[in-house]
Amino acid sequence: MDTTMRDAHQSLLATRVRTRDLKKSAPFVAKNFSQFFSLENWGGATFDVALRFLHECPWDRLSELREIIPNIPFQMLLRGANAVGYSNYPDNVIDGFCQMAVDHGMDIFRIFDSLNYLPNMKVGINAVGKANGVISAAVCYTGDVADKSRTKYNLDYYTKIVDELVKMGIHILSIKDMAGLLKPQATKILIDAIRQKHPDLPIHLHTHDTAGTGVANYLAAFEAGADIVDVAVDSVSGMTSQPTMGGVVAALQNTKYSTGIDLEKVNEYSAFWEQTRLLYAPFECTTTMKSGNADVYKNEIPGGQYTNLQFQAFSLGLGSQFENVKKSYIEANQVLGDIIKVTPSSKVVGDLAQFMVQNNLTAKEVRERGDELSFPSSVVEFMQGQLGQPHGGFPEPLRTQILKGKKRIDGRPGADTEQLDFDKIEAELRKKFGDDIIRKCDVMSYVMFPKVLEEYIDFKKQYGPVELYPTRVFFVGPDLNEMLDIEIERGKVLHIVVLAISDLMLATGEREVFFQVNGQLRSMKVKDKAAIKDHKVQPKADKNNKNQIGKLKFDYDSTCFD
Secondary structure, eight states: OOOIIIHHHHSSSOOOOOHHHEEEEHHHHHHHHHTSSSSSEEEETHHEEEEETTTHHHHHHHHHHHOOOSSOOEEEEOOOTTTTTSSOOOOHHHHHHHHHHHHTTTTTTEEEEEEEHHHHHHHHHHHHHHHEEEEEEEOOOOSSSTTTTTOOOOEEEEEEEHHHHHTTOOOOEEEEETTOOOHHHHHHHHHHHHHOOOOTOOOOOOOOTTTTTTHHHHHHHHTTOEEOOBOOOOGOOSSTTBBBBBHHHHHTTSSOOOOOHHHHHHHHHHHHHHHHHHHGGOGGGGGOOOSSTTTHHOOOHHHHHHHHHHHHHHHOOOOGGHHHHHHHHHHHHHHHHHOSTTTTHHHHHHHHHHHHHHTTTOOOHHEEEESSOOOHHHHHHHHHHHTTTOOOOOOTTTHHHHTTOOOOOSSSSTTTOOOOOHHHHHHHHHHHHHHTTOOHHHHHHHHOHHHHHHHHHHHHHHHGGGGOOOHHHHHHOOOOTTEEEEEETTEEEEEEEEEOOOOBBBTTTEEEEEEEETTEEEEEEEOHHHTTTSOOOOOOOOOOOTTOOOOOEEEEEEGGOO
């Protein structure tokens, strides 16, 4: 499977790759890589980021890619009972989401739970089954099954989970090695054990190449009986991304596992992304991360979290202490009971690690002072049971100390949540934004991310379809006197030239931008966000917010006061 369109850029480029650039590579992929098992191009963080930062509709991304690539199955990442969000949703939301995804072109759903909590996974498995999607159930891997001294997540633990998933009627078993912790010997042991018990079950291995052992693991996996592995095209592979596509294809040539994929076409595909990656320089993981690192076997930080955690450390003023953050990550994990770490449970560990570094706390001090410390909200929610039940239970007495009497959830979170009324939500959104704007898919996006969807609609109403701008212009803006050719529909092109920018208007924090559209002079006022940081600007009241007070203007006939 090719992860270039999802996990690769989520791991290396902060998930910022735009639909525009994905569509540019899509015809080449459709023409040359029909042998791919699937393309992973949706789910995970892409849904949230598309709306929040790229001002794009993720549903449009899916349907547009399906139109260009009709001949390769699409695959997405589904967080069990959380879908693509970070909350617990009623079952009818997960059912509706999966059906809508299938209707927009999705085929295979990789369903996982951050704690391998089977009741959460069952919600997603049932929903995908109802939607007639392909059920790929993922077992999240941590620990080291080759190390007999590590008994919590041993071989027996994993094979029992697989047995239960098979009983649920899954189509594919996926091993999700989200931190790249597998080593060749452990890979052989794990996959061979599953293959011996389930000879006809398709086995799909996913890993990250943080330590640089990814290709070696895949060779071991094929020898042990794996059927499918995840790769990213060379120029967006390696480090916290997936192992290199070209490397795996070349390593399997002239063996019984030969892929039949043309290595020259892989090189062409890689060349496109090598150039495209330059457009995303502001989000490059290589700004702070220069190479892979085998210390992942100690800290167990997932590939998708590593660079984000590093960025957060810099933003909190802890950049020079990132090594301490990684060490605290190890301690935080043990404090929490040695849990499986992948979104959203990995955030719990990361938040606690940064909390410990910021407050100069050791693991011993956290345990001793649990009743007096004010823990991050994610830690409190985890201890309540809002993510589900971890293998081995919660650590006591720390859990009791952290909760301080707060409600505990002992079963599946969301099991007793009332079903959502989609028609009611749609009516409310149409009333607020207009019938011509709200679609069924917008309602589902609102259910996942209410505030983000509203901000997306407001932005689009104000600025229009910014997804039409070239990527460099979208992120950093146009140069003065640069001609932009924006095709708003087939055969209809706007020629835009920015001519001049005024001095800062101190009262409003704005600058006036003068530009031409198809030769006609226009101007508009734009907030200078950089300048606003240095100048106090009084914002206008939001007329839709009843809690804000603005200056009232009255039109009256003075005779009424006589």
